[in-house]
Amino acid sequence: DQQVKQNSPSLSVQEGRISILNCDYTNSMFDYFLWYKKYPAEGPTFLISISSIKDKNEDGRFTVFLNKSAKHLSLHIVPSQPGDSAVYFCAALRANFGNEKLTFGTGTRLTIIP
Amino acid sequence: AAGVIQSPRHLIKEKRETATLKCYPIPRHDTVYWYQQGPGQDPQFLISFYEKMQSDKGSIPDRFSAQQFSDYHSELNMSSLELGDSALYFCASSLTKGYYEQYFGPGTRLTVT
Numbered sequence: 001d002q003q004v005k006q007n008s009p010s011l012s013v014q015e016g017r018i019s020i021l022n023c024d025y026t027n028s029m030f031d032y033f034l035w036y037k038k039y040p041a042e043g044p045t046f047l048i049s050i051s052s053i054k055d056k057n058e059d060g061r062f063t064v065f066l067n068k069s070a071k072h073l074s075l076h077i078v079p080s081q082p083g084d085s086a087v088y089f090c091a092a093l094r095a096n097f098g099n100e101k102l103t104f105g106t107g108t109r110l111t112i113i114p
Numbered sequence: 115a116a117g118v119i120q121s122p123r124h125l126i127k128e129k130r131e132t133a134t135l136k137c138y139p140i141p142r143h144d145t146v147y148w149y150q151q152g153p154g155q156d157p158q159f160l161i162s163f164y165e166k167m168q169s170d171k172g173s174i175p176d177r178f179s180a181q182q183f184s185d186y187h188s189e190l191n192m193s194s195l196e197l198g199d200s201a202l203y204f205c206a207s208s209l210t211k212g213y214y215e216q217y218f219g220p221g222t223r224l225t226v227t
Binding site (some may be wrong): 049100102 | 122145147155156204211215216217218220
């Protein structure tokens, strides 16, 4: 039962344009969400997070949007750079239940085209 | 900045052997998590520790055990290894309970032959 889903296995974006990665979840008890970036042979790198009490969080080129009613979040990267090419995972946890294990999505491979 | 250290980075074992994976969290982090990532899969939570006590357990086989030591490093012990245990094993640390950002190590690639 995949509780966190990333329906696009891959995405290609021109350098300088906006990259939008999407994530859906089914468990309404998730209340904290994180995005990670992963290069081959490396561990996931934390990018940005958002609590369910917010609908937007921004950090430099990265912005995460959360739509609780739709159980949907998205990561916007603008402008996209070649170094952004990687696999992106969204992850969720149940902070208010003291349950801090991450449940990951299946990942989206982002390729930035120079 | 100091990151999470995992050792070894690569490990090859035969079926029915044992393996020990080590994790050294970021300094001053007292919470450690272990995840397993199979080929083409997303990372799956195994077990976590907070202040040297087990705090949560996921789908970890009974053949696996783990602990966190007084210096906050953690070890994952795997016995009676099976072919299906071949995977990437990640350790992550967070500052403490209530700080949700987890920082991952580079992983240990375990191959069971």
